[in-house]
Structure formats: structure tokens, C-alpha cells
Amino acid sequence: MQLHWHRRDLRITDNQGLAASAESESVLPVFVFDPARLEDVGAAYIDGLREAVGALQKRYRERGGELVVTVGDPRDEIPALAHEHDVDGVTWNEEYTKYATERDRTIELELTDAGIDVRRFHDAVHHAPGTITTNDGDPYAVYTYYWRKWQDRDKAAPIAPPEQGTIAAVDETPVPPQGEFGVDPPEADRQALNPAAAEARLETFCDGPIYDYEEKRDYPAAACTSRLSADLAVGTIGVRRVYAATEAAHEAAPTDDDQESVEEYQSQLAWREFYTQVLWANPTVETENYKQYEHPIEWRTDPEGLAAWKNGNTGYPIVDAGMRQLRQEAYMHNRVRMIVASFLTKDLLIDWREGYEWFKRQLIDHNVANNTGGWQWAASTGTDAQPYFRIFNPMTQGERYDPDAEYIKRYVPELQGVDPEVIHSWNECSLTQRRRAAPEYPDPIVDHGKRREQALAMFKRARGEDPEEN
Numbered sequence: 001m002q003l004h005w006h007r008r009d010l011r012i013t014d015n016q017g018l019a020a021s022a023e024s025e026s027v028l029p030v031f032v033f034d035p036a037r038l039e040d041v042g043a044a045y046i047d048g049l050r051e052a053v054g055a056l057q058k059r060y061r062e063r064g065g066e067l068v069v070t071v072g073d074p075r076d077e078i079p080a081l082a083h084e085h086d087v088d089g090v091t092w093n094e095e096y097t098k099y100a101t102e103r104d105r106t107i108e109l110e111l112t113d114a115g116i117d118v119r120r121f122h123d124a125v126h127h128a129p130g131t132i133t134t135n136d137g138d139p140y141a142v143y144t145y146y147w148r149k150w151q152d153r154d155k156a157a158p159i160a161p162p163e164q165g166t167i168a169a170v171d172e173t174p175v176p177p178q179g180e181f182g183v184d185p186p187e188a189d190r191q192a193l194n195p196a197a198a199e200a201r202l203e204t205f206c207d208g209p210i211y212d213y214e215e216k217r218d219y220p221a222a223a224c225t226s227r228l229s230a231d232l233a234v235g236t237i238g239v240r241r242v243y244a245a246t247e248a249a250h251e252a253a254p255t256d257d258d259q260e261s262v263e264e265y266q267s268q269l270a271w272r273e274f275y276t277q278v279l280w281a282n283p284t285v286e287t288e289n290y291k292q293y294e295h296p297i298e299w300r301t302d303p304e305g306l307a308a309w310k311n312g313n314t315g316y317p318i319v320d321a322g323m324r325q326l327r328q329e330a331y332m333h334n335r336v337r338m339i340v341a342s343f344l345t346k347d348l349l350i351d352w353r354e355g356y357e358w359f360k361r362q363l364i365d366h367n368v369a370n371n372t373g374g375w376q377w378a379a380s381t382g383t384d385a386q387p388y389f390r391i392f393n394p395m396t397q398g399e400r401y402d403p404d405a406e407y408i409k410r411y412v413p414e415l416q417g418v419d420p421e422v423i424h425s426w427n428e429c430s431l432t433q434r435r436r437a438a439p440e441y442p443d444p445i446v447d448h449g450k451r452r453e454q455a456l457a458m459f460k461r462a463r464g465e466d467p468e469e470n
Helices: 016-021 043-062 074-084 098-113 143-152 195-206 209-216 229-234 239-252 256-281 303-311 317-329 334-347 352-362 368-378 394-401 406-411 431-437 448-462
Strands: 002-006 027-033 068-071 089-093 117-121
Touching: 002 016, 002 074, 016 027, 016 089, 016 117, 027 043, 027 074, 043 195, 043 229, 068 074, 074 098, 098 117, 143 256, 195 209, 195 229, 195 239, 209 239, 209 256, 239 256, 256 368, 303 317, 303 334, 303 352, 317 334, 317 352, 317 394, 317 406, 334 352, 334 368, 334 394, 334 448, 352 368
Parallel strands: 002 027, 002 089, 027 068, 089 117
Antiparallel strands: none
């Protein structure tokens, strides 16, 4: 018998490690709730993870088997289960964080020393880290070059689920309640997280919105994104299945523009893999700047500003809408993620790691590679990062990408009924105008123009330049 250890692959279809295990007579599928991993995420993520594990367990039971669910350190749990059930081999799909790599190495050594075969698979990506490189064999630090090669590589087809009767029938083990992990039920009204919901989102997206993706993806009120980020993060859907659906949409596209829109979405799938290979090659990017400046960046310590940002009370409408969406849904539109990240690092001058930690504890789609990649891009400290001198103006960003303030009003009720022109010029309004228009909404906590100049000076000092020189 083989043991398949589910981690971020909470599905039975399109699962490389599980399919390899199923080639034997029977498979014992296992999921371990790891307290060390759960300490880093928030209530919404844990709740979503529990739902996904429960859905996976239900699928196995429908097929006459059982997903064994335990709580503990996988370094103890996996070898113990392997010995208890006298398995011949163990499979799992790779994770790429520093913690996961060290954990897996320890488990693999113990299993192989006991004569148990271990097989690992790169299931969460089309192309394993280290396989798309520069001509010198180095990992890419610029996305555009990576994307060109990624786009030209063949993509594997989705993998069929194990046949009926291959899953071991053992005693049932329940999914632990939320309280067992020391967290309350989430306040956020998060999206459903299970394979059926993921498949429905994919089909809905590819039936129409994908053809508008290139034009509308940056407009948060348009709802023209797939919302599959959480499913890909925990693995309730496979990357091969998603890509195959987009290829079918590409073939069915009525126009060349529609095909280009599909390709734009596929490029976002490549971004996931680009950031994955960055993390794989540089495991410290979760806590350290990828890009090294000559001197340390002089980030500010501003507890009040940080709290206002977290609570969506900065007085910059698009920023506050995004931060409130995050609290309400455990999710934020990607364009708005860039805006709020720029505001924290370039307007409040607060270290990107503060924002990363907050996102990590709020998002249902938290993924270390994507999250650190996005934050370091905004902070001008990452690979292929936003140049330090390009600083988002939160007011013009709001006006450009939410011109009617539809998204803003959805999440900032204090601005209901306020003219969009007033909303998009909130920082320029007089105190009297602001009180008359929306007495409950806060004044801007910083002057963007002044903070922009301070940010430029801060980065010039870090680069060893004179801030006074142009």
C-alpha cells in the first residue's frame, strides 16, 4: 500500500502525486493539520482549509475509502502513519517555502532509513522551478523573459482521478472544529473553497468574462477576474485543469482580441510560477529584501498609521475600500492590492513586511510566493520590482480604475450618495466640504505629495545618493 500526503493539493482529480500512488493496489490518503503552519495564517484561511479538507474527505468516502485526518507535526505524524499501516511508499506534491523544504527533508530521511520509498512531484506548477532559466542556467529575475519561455513550453494535460476501489477503507477520522486551532470562526464572508465551487468558478469565467479580462481586469467593480486564487493556493483545482480550460476558451474565441485576452489571463498563471521559482531559488524572500540597496531602507515606525491602514480609515477612498473588502471577504482585487501596498510603503513609509504579515493573516488565498512577490514588487525591493521612483497616486488610481466610485461605495458606506468627483478629490477638498459631503468618513491621514517626496529621498539615501540631487 502507498500513502499519499495531501498538502496544497486538496483534490482527487489532476493530482500528480495521488495518481502515482494509485498505480499501486491501494492508496491511503492523509492530511495533517500542522499547528506550526496554521500559526501563520488567519481564521478565514483555516476555516476555508477545513472546508476543503472536508470536501476532499467526502469525495473519498463516496469512492469507498477514507481521508485520514490528523493534527500534529508532520515530522511525527507521517512516519507514524506509514509504520502503522505498513506502507511501501509515500508520495507528496512539492511545496517551496523554507519551512516546507526543511520539514520534507527530515521526513524523507526518516522514511528512507526505514526502507520506505519516497516520491515527490511538482504538481502546483506546470514547469518545475529550475527548468526555465537564462541561457547561463540562472533563475530569471525579470518576468517578461520568463513568460516568453513559459508560453512556448508544452503543458501537460489534466490527470484522471484514481479508479474506484483503489482508496484504502480505514476508520473514519473527523475534520477538527475551528476551535481546536485556537481561533474563532472568521468574521469574513469568504467564498466557498472546495473542488465543485472551483470548477463552477472556472467554467463561469471561461464562458465569457475571460474574453473581457485584458480590458477589464484592473477595474475592481467589473468583477472580471476568475477568483481562482484561493483554489490554486490550497489546491482545490489543478493548474493543468485551469490551463486546459483557458486553451479551450482560446480555441473558441470569436476574435483575435478575445484570444489576446485569454493569453493575458494565462500570463497571470505564469506570474504564479515566476514567483514560485523566485521563492525556490531565494527562500529568504519571505523575510528579507530580494533587492539589496547600499544602505538599509529607513522605514518608519507608525503604529497609528498602520492601524488606520489595516482598518480602512486612511481617508484615501480606494485604499480604504480595499482594506475593508479584505476584512469583509478575506480577499482583495489585485489592482487594489497594488494600490494599498504602494500606500503602505510609499505614503506611510512602513516596511512591506508589516503589510505582508497582515495580508497573510487576512487572505483566504494566501500563498507565500505570490504574497511576498507582490509586496516586494510594490516596495521596490523585489525581483522585477516597481522602480522606487514610480509611486502610485492613490487618488488618480481610484479615479482611473473606479471612475464611478462603484467599488469604493460598495465597501465604504460613509461615501454612499457622494458625487464621484468629490470622492476622487477627497484629499483636495476643504474640511467644510468633506464634513458636508460625508461627515463620518475620515480626513486623509497623510499628504500624498509630501510623502512622495519623502519616499524618493528615503530610497535615494538607501541607494547611496544625495536626496537633494535630481
